[in-house]
Amino acid sequence: MSATLQALGLDSSTADFLQSVPHDLVPGRVARVDKGLATVLTEDGPVRATWSGAILAAMAGDAQAGPCTGDWAVLRFWPDERITLESLAPRRSAIVRAEVSGTSKGQVLAANVDMIAIVVGLHPEPNIGRIERFLALAWESGARPVVVLTKADLVGDADAVAEDVANAAPGADVLVCSATTADGLEAVRSLLDGNATMALLGSSGAGKSSLVNALAGVELLDVQDIRDDGKGRHTSVRRELIVLPTGGIVIDTPGLRGIGLQESGEGLAAAFPDITALAEQCKFKDCAHLTEPDCAVQAALADGTLPVRRYESWTKLQREAAFMARRNDLRLRAETKKQWARASKSYRRDVNPRP
Ligand SMILES: Nc1nc2c(ncn2[C@@H]2O[C@H](COP(=O)(O)OP(=O)(O)OP(=O)(O)O)[C@@H](O)[C@H]2O)c(=O)[nH]1
Ligand SMILES: [Mg+2]
Ligand SMILES: [Zn+2]
Structure with missing residues (x-):
């Protein structure tokens, strides 16, 4: 080819x-x-x-x-x-997953992508918190996120679920499709107009490789054997870039088990623009949105405009990003200290050469 x-x-x-x-x-x-x-x-x-x-x-x-x-x-x-x-x-964009261990730098999953499709099977029922986590990772990358709900052929209420997901995904399009029946595939395909590059992210068994095959019209990639629990072991083992015969580029990835967030929190802020905007209205700049007076976040929770589920999801991710920042900070300090020790040792050697 x-x-x-x-x-x-x-x-x-x-x-x-x-x-x-x-x-x-x-x-x-x-x-x-x-x-x-x-x-x-x-x-x-x-x-x-x-x-x-x-x-x-x-x-x-x-x-x-x-x-x-x-x-x-x-x-x-x-x-x-x-x-x-x-x-x-x-690189004009990079999807970076924070390492759970190892260096303070994350692992680059894919580079130069225009769009990140977060692929989620409609059956079993999607976990919205997990989608929010993927969205934070996607926003952080510099690429535009879109949520692709697949396996629509397996459920009766795809549109209702899509609406719930859309409420948790401000700024991102939410598409519904089926790789099996090809319903909704044209809308996914049109995201690739102008030879755009789209990376597919999602849990194992979500239907990423099946979606690529359906878009390509050929069985290019191995897909998981039929399983009734909808999840399971990893079928795809590497990231792979594929040029579709109809134009556009897709990057298939293996299902992500842990999705560590980067420390910056920028992706998180972009994934939760509703809460970010509320937080700006709090009386105190460093409001923790717990018991402070005149907290706009607590007010929105009280009057129901901010769903508790979403608030809890944000709090959890926020805590995680803060933890990453602290950990990287400690590591950075340890590295600097080591470098300093090395430099001062060689300095002492230069000033006081051994006989
Ligand atoms: N009914 C139905 N089944 C689907 C659809 N898309 C995928 N599947 C099934 O879901 C299972 C998982 O699909 P895969 O495409 O291998 O999933 P994946 O996201 O690539 O998984 P990993 O490679 O492990 O990350 C397979 O048994 C597919 O046949 C769909 O639109 N409808
Ligand atoms: Mg796969
Ligand atoms: Zn507050």
């Missing part, structure tokens, strides 16, 4: 970047990454590339500097047939 760079989702800032690199390098887009090897789609078809020294050096200092699905890259074709991925274009 080969495609023009436009069909691979090229945008103007990446095009500018590609103009600036030496012309013996070949541009392409990373479709998938398997331990030190990337499958890169170029105008002449897919190739497999290893990392250049520069990429390896960058990765040693920052794991996020490593190639990931959706990245734009330039490749060098060597006379001995090796292909190396020389450098990456600046």
